[in-house]
Amino acid sequence: VRPRAKKPIINPDFKLEDLGIGGLDEEFKDIFRRAFNSRILPPELATKLAIKHCKGLLLYGPPGTGKTLIARKLSKMLNGKEPKIVNGPEMLSKYVGQSEENIRALFKEAEAEFKQKGDDSDLHVIIFDELDSVFKQRGSARSDGTGVGDNVVNQLLSKMDGVDQLNNILVIGMTNRLDLIDSALLRPGRFEIQIEISLPDEKGRKQILLIHTNELRENGMLAADIDFDELATQTKNFTGAEIEGLCNSAKSFAISRHTKSNSIATLDILSINSMKVSRDDFLLAL
Numbered sequence: 001v002r003p004r005a006k007k008p009i010i011n012p013d014f015k016l017e018d019l020g021i022g023g024l025d026e027e028f029k030d031i032f033r034r035a036f037n038s039r040i041l042p043p044e045l046a047t048k049l050a051i052k053h054c055k056g057l058l059l060y061g062p063p064g065t066g067k068t069l070i071a072r073k074l075s076k077m078l079n080g081k082e083p084k085i086v087n088g089p090e091m092l093s094k095y096v097g098q099s100e101e102n103i104r105a106l107f108k109e110a111e112a113e114f115k116q117k118g119d120d121s122d123l124h125v126i127i128f129d130e131l132d133s134v135f136k137q138r139g140s141a142r143s144d145g146t147g148v149g150d151n152v153v154n155q156l157l158s159k160m161d162g163v164d165q166l167n168n169i170l171v172i173g174m175t176n177r178l179d180l181i182d183s184a185l186l187r188p189g190r191f192e193i194q195i196e197i198s199l200p201d202e203k204g205r206k207q208i209l210l211i212h213t214n215e216l217r218e219n220g221m222l223a224a225d226i227d228f229d230e231l232a233t234q235t236k237n238f239t240g241a242e243i244e245g246l247c248n249s250a251k252s253f254a255i256s257r258h259t260k261s262n263s264i265a266t267l268d269i270l271s272i273n274s275m276k277v278s279r280d281d282f283l284l285a286l
C-alpha cells in the first residue's frame with residue numbers, strides 16, 4: 001500500500017464540542033489515532049513509516065447516538081466537503097445486476113479522479129448507512145435467498161480491495177447491528193477499524209444538552225433556574241437524538257405557556273422579550 005504523501009490537512013488540536021458533538025471524545029480520539037495518522041503526521045514521516053491509509057471505518061451502536069453526525073464531521077474535516085451519503089436499502093434493486101452497478105457507481109468519480117491526479121487527488125468520503133441491511137452474512141438464513149445480497153457484498157469487497165491502489169477513498173459504514181455484518185467486510189483493508197458509539201454517560205449528556213441549548217443561551221432565551229447537572233442525571237439512557245428531542249419539546253412547552261390563546265399572532269414584542277425556556281419546561285418535556 002502506498003502511504004499517502006500529501007500535506008497534513010487535519011489540525012489534531014480541534015475541539016469536539018466546537019463541532020457540535022458531545023460525549024464522544026474518547027471514541028473520536030480513538031478514530032483519529034487509529035485511522036488518520038497518515039493525514040495528521042507530516043507527509044515525510046508518514047511515508048518513512050509507511051503508514052497505511054485507512055479505507056474503511058465502521059461505526060456501530062444504537063440508533064440516535066451520533067454515528068451519522070461523526071461521519072459527516074469527519075468528512076468535512078478531511079476534505080472540506082459534504083460526503084456522499086447512501087442508505088443500504090437504496091442500493092438494492094430488483095433488476096438483475098442493478099444492485100452491483102449501484103455499488104460500482106459510488107466509486108466511479110473517485111476512481112476517475114485518482115487515475116488523473118494520483119496522490120494529489122482529493123479524498124472521497126462515502127458514508128454507508130444501514131450497512132447491515134445489505135451486507136449481512138452471505139448465505140445466512142437472514143439473506144433473502146435470491147443471492148442478490150451476496151453479489152452486492154462481493155461487489156463492495158472487490159471495490160474496497162481495488163481501493164488498495166487508489167489511496168483517495170474512505171468508506172464510513174454505519175450499523176446498529178455489528179453481529180449481522182458479513183465478517184469478510186471486517187478484515188484488514190476493508191472496514192478494518194470498528195468503533196462502538198454507545199449511549200452517552202452523564203458527562204456526555206450534559207455536553208449534548210449544552211450543545212443543543214447553545215443558540216437559546218446565546219439569544220438570552222434560557223431561564224437561570226435550569227440546572228444542567230440535574231437534567232444530565234435525569235436523562236439516563238437517553239441517546240443524543242433523544243436529548244435533542246427533549247430540548248425541542250422544552251421549547252414547545254415554553255411557547256405554549258406564552259401563547260395562552262394558541263395564537264402566535266398574540267405574541268407581542270414585550271412578551272417575546274420576557275419569554276424564556278425554563279426548568280419547568282424541561283421537566284414537563286422529560
Ligand code: ATP
Pocket residue numbers: 020021022023024061062063064065066067068069070129174175176208211239240241242244
Ligand atoms: P441511526 O443509527 O439511527 O442512523 P445515528 O447514530 O446515526 O442514528 P445521528 O443521526 O447522528 O444518530 O443523530 C441524530 C441527531 O441527534 C444528530 O443530528 C444530532 O443532532 C443529535 N445527536 C446525536 N448524538 C449526538 C451527540 N453525541 N452530540 C450532539 N448531538 C447528537
